[in-house]
Amino acid sequence: MKNKFLLFFAFTCFLFCNTNHFFAQKKYVVVIDAGHGGKDPGNTGNGYKEKSIVLKVALAIGNLLNNKKDVKVIYTRHTDVFIDLWKRGDIANHAKADLFVSIHCDSHTSNAYGAGTFVLGLRGNKKNLEIAKRENASILLEDNFEKRYKGFDPNSAESVIGLSLLQEENLDKSLVLASLIQTNFAFKLKRNDRKVKQDNFQVLRETIMPSVLVELGFLTNKREGRYLNSKKGQQEMAKAVADAIYKYINNLKLNTVADQNSAKPVNQNAIVYKVQLASSKTKLATKSYNFKGLKNVERVAVDSYFKYYFGNSGVYKEVQKSLKKAKAKGYKTAFIVAFKNGEKISLKEALKTK
Ligand SMILES: [Zn+2]
Structure with missing residues (x-):
């Protein structure tokens, strides 16, 4: 009886602790x-x-x-x-x-x-x-x-x-x-x-x-x-x-909360262009102060690296503007990358699709 109680107690604690962690x-x-x-x-x-x-x-x-x-x-x-x-x-x-x-x-x-x-x-x-x-x-x-x-x-x-x-x-x-x-x-x-x-x-x-x-x-x-x-x-x-x-x-x-709600729905079939700012082993918070003032930076884990993207758009001209902005802020080696169905494709291929 005592053992059962202990077990129950341990289980409750386990649940509670995990929930706490989760939230x-x-x-x-x-x-x-x-x-x-x-x-x-x-x-x-x-x-x-x-x-x-x-x-x-x-x-x-x-x-x-x-x-x-x-x-x-x-x-x-x-x-x-x-x-x-x-x-x-x-x-x-x-x-x-x-x-x-x-x-x-x-x-x-x-x-x-x-x-x-x-x-x-x-x-x-x-x-x-x-x-x-x-x-x-x-x-x-x-x-x-x-x-x-x-x-x-x-x-x-x-x-x-x-x-x-x-x-x-x-x-x-x-x-x-x-x-x-x-x-x-x-x-x-x-x-x-x-x-x-x-x-x-x-x-x-x-x-x-x-x-x-x-x-x-x-x-x-x-x-x-x-x-x-x-x-x-x-x-x-x-x-x-x-x-x-x-x-x-x-x-x-x-x-x-407002930022999350206003996030644009992503059309998975469309081509999406982004500016790759950096690739690093360091996991940075995507706050503007970590990115020379650039807002809405996206972090994606690829293998053991984190890639940092900026300026998500389906329009190539728009992402060219974002690239200009990134370079002006000091990301001299930033470049444009393209995705189709969420998979990275070559820029050449992406531009041909249009
Ligand atoms: Zn003083």
């Missing part, structure tokens, strides 16, 4: 970056320490998101340590993160107050440049910074290098997240809305996924400094950011 959800990886740390205190308006406040808020954001079963949180730091700006981006890139959120507090000689969110841009207005310069100044504390940032002088307004195509691709998504965060600050918490802005923040240049930098408020403003240094203020601000991030993730999920 395993995609985990969205969110990197939360507390600005500054260690020898870099950030701004110290009214005697408050930016590095300590942003760490507490960052950890609180992470705690809230870790409660969601489809989110995985990674911190760039969870203690009071100095981390190079490039390293922060590196952590996110290696984790193949879906999102990078950097948390800061602002300072000013005036009584300015309010919360703002930044996305990467070449040049904002003069006011934003001052903020970017302050936040980028951490670089000067890094060993070897001249080598690392190749001619980037954080104190110079002219030190601006062009954005990569990938960063431009990510801009739309970054803007969506930034406006969700600002909406929560302004309407849920009634903070003074300093809006979504663009500027050349070094920490945002280092990442290859949608990224934002949040300025929670001004420590130099007496009232706001006190609020941001309080547990209540930190919890409220953290919840506003975490809720916005989760809303953004839910939007992503909806988009995925």
Whole structure:
């Protein structure tokens, strides 16, 4: 009797575990970056320490998101340590993160107050440049910074290098997240809305996924400094950011579903042309950030290789356009391949069929 029960139990567990595995959800990886740390205190308006406040808020954001079963949180730091700006981006890139959120507090000689969110841009207005310069100044504390940032002088307004195509691709998504965060600050918490802005923040240049930098408020403003240094203020601000991030993730999920629904039915008898971008032993996620910004890349396993195709079309002229696009993005060796009934045929044969 006992044995039977054990067997039944084992079998149930087996079923349960397998079902669970089968329905395993995609985990969205969110990197939360507390600005500054260690020898870099950030701004110290009214005697408050930016590095300590942003760490507490960052950890609180992470705690809230870790409660969601489809989110995985990674911190760039969870203690009071100095981390190079490039390293922060590196952590996110290696984790193949879906999102990078950097948390800061602002300072000013005036009584300015309010919360703002930044996305990467070449040049904002003069006011934003001052903020970017302050936040980028951490670089000067890094060993070897001249080598690392190749001619980037954080104190110079002219030190601006062009954005990569990938960063431009990510801009739309970054803007969506930034406006969700600002909406929560302004309407849920009634903070003074300093809006979504663009500027050349070094920490945002280092990442290859949608990224934002949040300025929670001004420590130099007496009232706001006190609020941001309080547990209540930190919890409220953290919840506003975490809720916005989760809303953004839910939007992503909806988009995925829409993409699947709009997939074109494939006529198996027709000739289909595609651009072969690459053939590799490495299994890459077919996300645009892995393919220099190209969208709708298809991955097909052939023997022990993965082939990556782009620009599926039954019209040769269309796929020629796709080839041009791929080459322009740097896939110099890309070429057109043809399929009939799902089988690869020679391009010559395919063109003769028409
Ligand atoms: Zn800062």
